[in-house]
Structure formats: C-alpha cells, structure tokens
Amino acid sequence: MGIPLHSKVRRMVRSTINLLLVKFSKKDINLQKISTDNIHRILIIRINYRIGNIIFLTPLINAITQKIPHAKIDILIGAKFIAPILQPMNNVNIVYDVPRKLLKNPFQLISKVKEINSNNYDLVISPIRSSGSANISTMLIKARYKLGFYSENIWSAANVVVPYPKKIRHEALKPLALLQAFEDDNKCFSNELDINLSEDEKLKGNKSLDELFNKNNIIRNNSTVIGIFRDARHEKKIKNEWWKLFIEHILIQDPSIIIIDILAPNDSEIIHQKSLSVSFQNLRDLGCFMSSLNFFICADTGPMHLASASGVPVIALFNATSADIYGPLGTYDRDINILGLSILEVVEQTFLNIKDINYQQ
Template sequence: MNETKTPHCNEPLPRKGIFRILVCRPNHRLGNTILLTPLITELERHFKGAEIDVISEGDIAEEVFATFFSVRHVFCLPRRGFKHPLPFLRLLHDVRRRGYDLIIDPCLGSGFSRAVTRLLHATYKLGFSDTPQHSGLTHAAPTSIAMQHMAKRPINLLRWALCQEHADELGYPALDIRLTDLELAHGRRVVAELLSVSRQTSSPPVVGVFANATGAKRYPMEWWREFIDTFKTLCPTASILEFIPMHGHSMLGSEWPGYFSSDIRRMGAVMAGMDLMITADCGVMHLAVASRVATVGMFSVTDASVYAPYGHGNSPLPTQGLSAREVACRVVAAHPDLLGRHVPASSVEELQSMRGGDLFLSQAWAP
C-alpha cells in the first residue's frame, strides 16, 4: 500500500460546520481500541470545538477514552452482540436517533463496521472503498491510500478527505490514553513499593516485562528466563517488574515482583513508572506505548509494519531466527542512553564478542 503519496478527494470535507462526529469501530480488542487514539487527536486538531462519540464493543473503550475531554459518549455494544440481540439492537437504535455531521469508519475491509455505518445517520460518511457507488459513503477513499500501520491508516483517511497538503510531512499523533497527573503519581508509588519489597532499587533502569500474548505470538517461559538472565548479565543494575496478564498468573514463575490490575488505566499508570517496557506484540504493548513509556515490541509471527510501536523511544524488534540471548543483546545495544551507561565494561566486551563486535553494537531496528 502507498506509504509516500496521498491523493486528494474531489470534494473535500468542509472545514467548518462539523461539530458532531462519530467514530465507528465496533471491536472489543484492547490494541485496536488504543490504536484509535491518534485519530481522536487528529480530529481535535482539525475540528476544534467538536464533540466526538465512539462506537466500540465491550467496555474497554470507556476506560481508554475516560480522560478525553472531546469524547462525549462511548457506545459499548455487547460482545458477540448477535447472541444478545435485544441490548444490541436497543443501543444501535439509540445511536441511530442521533444525527451526526460526520461518521468515520476507519476500518479496511470490515463488513460489520461498514454495516453499522450504513445504518446510522450523518451528513457526511467517510471510509475506505474502491466502489464508491456501493459503499454507502459520501467520501469513499481508495484503499491505495491506506497506510500499512493501523494507527496511521485512519489519519491518512481523514487527511485525504480534507485535501491536506503535504500530509506525509506532518508526522502522526502518538498513541496516548492521556493519563492524569494523579494516575501517574499513583503509578510511581506502586512501583516504589514493589521494588522496595523485592529489595530492588528504584534507580534507573527499571524495566517492565509483559510475558503473555495470544497463540504463536507468546514466547515460552524458558525463552523469557534466558532473555532475562542475559539482560541482567549485561545490565546488572536493572530492576525487573513483571506485569501480570488478565488471567492473574505469572508467566515468569513468580521470580520477579509482579503487578496485576484488571483496570486498563491503572496498569498503564504503573507502566508509565518504568524506564523501559519489553513485551511481545499484543494489546498490552500498545497500552505501554500509549502510557508514554519507551517500549520494545517483539514480533515473532506478526507483521511489524502493521502494528509496530512508533514514536520517540519505541522500537519494533523482529525475533525470527534469533535466540533469546541474541534478542536481549539487541535490546541493550539499541538503548545505549537508557541502558548502556549501566553496562559494565566486562559485559560490553561479552556483548561485542557475541555478534561481530562493534558492528553488532551499532545495529538497531527502524522505529
């Protein structure tokens, strides 16, 4: 898909008169919901003073957008709504009664999202389609303009509809759940308490590890043990804190202090107290990025160009063909400002000898 050129639509959206906006993304996954936050930021930039509603599934979106002043209603369709037809149809009927100036369907190829968009009322409807006459949209963007990355895709969609000049030079808003100062203060306190109990230091670097993911994206416990052993050899002053998955069980054999919360924002607030987060590709990876902590996202089977953490301090790390030891070395090598000053000379020599000396140390992956 085109990453460098964004053709403009023939009849752009008006810059004035759009005050009621609905983002239609009926999906229950944490990552997909967080990947919408840059779109909300972009809408706020173009339509100052507008009120934004969001359609989602489940209740995660309510937590994600809880501190977004521009977001008024988060309509949470029941998960597997067709198994709960009455509340599902009741909520859709309620949303349908509301008139919007603009509805955005940011999905590429989601029949359900498009069906909901067709059902609702709006002056303008924006989405991707290569068959405009059958799309039900007033502004149907060709799929060729869609960015690979899921967070950037709806940004290009909106910029296309506004005939934004030099769109590729503007950069892209960051993932951000907009943690409050109070939430951040609570997070720092929890981190200090956990490190104190485990007799680790709160001096940097404090490194968070989330060792869970779905299916083939999950690395086994033995892999993580080798990774952390290598990491600690190279950076012995680092303190480790494990973030516990929703099932409530450690993925690292409870060898490190752990933090568990079923509340998305509390989890993010504690992550924000880390100097670095290390995680496989999963929703929690996006949560870490949106909590504004430097994040390494490891990709074993999925496409990093679609889901990679981007922005300052964030890095995707493809791990195909690498051992856990090699991955740990690359993490240390790629974060010299954060971790390098804590690595003793003897460990640097070991790192240099592992994979081609100074050449390996200079290797980093594209942000």
C-alpha cells in the same frame, strides 16, 4: 498455535457477504470536501474486541481533536473493558460498546442503535476498509456525512470517501488518510499512539510503582526499571521458558536492573524469583503504571501498544507478524525480529537498543 477454526469461518462469512453487497448494491461516490464549521458531534466506529486495534484509533482521535477542536467525539467499540483507555482522552465524550452477545439479540441491538441515533451526529467515521460490522453500523447510524475509504472491491456505507492509502503500511496510520476529506487538510498530525495521560495520571503511576517497591522492600536508587508482558495471541506468544532465560541473562549482564512482570488477568505464575509482579484490571490504570517505567519489553500484543501510547520506550519482540504493519510507533520505540536468534543474541540487541534510546532521550 494457528488461527482458530471459528475465526476462519467468520472471515469466510464476512468475505462472502462483502462480495454479494459489492455485486448487487449501487453506491454513489461522493468526493466532496467536508467543512469543519458545521461538525459538532462525531461518531467513530471500530467494533473490535482487541486492545491493540482500539489503541490504533488514537492517532485519528488526536488528529480530529486538532482539526475540529470544537467537536465532541463518541466512539463505538466492541469490548467494554477497553473503554477506560479512550474515555478520558481529549474531546472524547462517550465510548459505546457492543458486546458479542448483543449481536445475537436483535431487540437489544435495535435499542442500542436508537440510543446512539438520538445523539444526532453530523459525522460518522468508519476508519477500517474491510470491517463488515463497521460498515453495517455506518449504514444504521444517522448522520449527514458518513466518511470512509473507497475501494473498488470492498462494500462501504460511506457517502463521503477518500481513496484507500495503499502506500501506508502501518494499520494505525492508515485512518489518518481520511483527513483528506476535510477542507484545509494541510495540517500535520502526529504519527504516534497517544492516550493523553494527564500529569495527575502519571503521578498516579509513579505512586503505584513506589508502592510496589515498598511492598517488596526494594530501594530503587538509580536502577533501570523494565516491565515485561509475556502473553500474546496465538503464534505471537513466546514461551515462558524463553522468558525465564531472557530475564536471567538480562540480570547477569546488569544485576541492578529491576524486572517487573506485568501479569495478564488470568495469569498468576511467577517465572523468575528475582522479578516483581503486578496486575491491573483497569487498562487505563495499567497505562498510568507503564508511564513510570524506563522500558517495556513484550511480544506483538495489545499491552505493547498501550505502553507505547503511555509514553514508555518499548522494545517489541516480533516472531510472527510484521513490525512495519503492527509495530510500536513511539519516537523511542524499537523492535527486534527474534526469528532465528538465540536468547543471548536477543539480549545483546536489547541492551544495544537500551543504550541507543538512553543516548537519544
């Protein structure tokens, strides 16, 4: 399935508005360095409704926490259900959400802007170059510094800019280039996704896994536990028939492996009789559970990035997008381009990756 028509229309509208703004608006470009001493309240704007795109903020959030440890960080995102992932992170204060229906109600939108502006931000960051909603929000939010990328053909409301990092391919790592705007920017920052799970949260995940085993009368012993997630958007989705055969061949090669099928919220279909199944409404709780697994296998989808950010080694199956741009970033994460491969070939590469990860850990 390709991109829906309404998504294509939205892209065309955004592109047209951007061209008009670039043509008719004048913007003074400020290349000054920002002193961190006077930065105490920060707002990061990423009005997006996808899990993965919001988790892509975590390298930037963690870098800012390291760079400006005294600052409180608020975040403005799209979907409320994603907020629990970010809320407990170090230095994160408030996670605001902008439901799609809010964009259609100007009075409620004005009220939300007033609420956010009451925080008196020192710095607003728009980490995505071409986001029209983020640029408009940056324009509406009051702050001394408004930081973003400069690109000749892209309109921005930022008053402090850094050049867009064309040589950085991965979407989660591009925002780190914004750290160039600060004085003394020679610190090294992590290139991994990380939602800062606490030790208590990891213990909570282990407890949830033990409860699942007890419920199904399973004794783990030293078995390898692999979580899978079968859902994905549009052309990235892999058919259930493929997953059923994939699980079958994994278990043929190693019957001791325990497969846990992590179900999407609206999915109740069990595709293999030897796999367990579990579902979580709260995404942070899902991340806690993922941290207790040995491996996680899925297509290019939001839970892939959540798993990586939770510390479980991920083996990502790519069939429509580029792993260089959207792949998992953990030290022990791996990706497989499954286009043109048989299921047996994917299984073979999966076991080779498992062996390699076990060797390196």
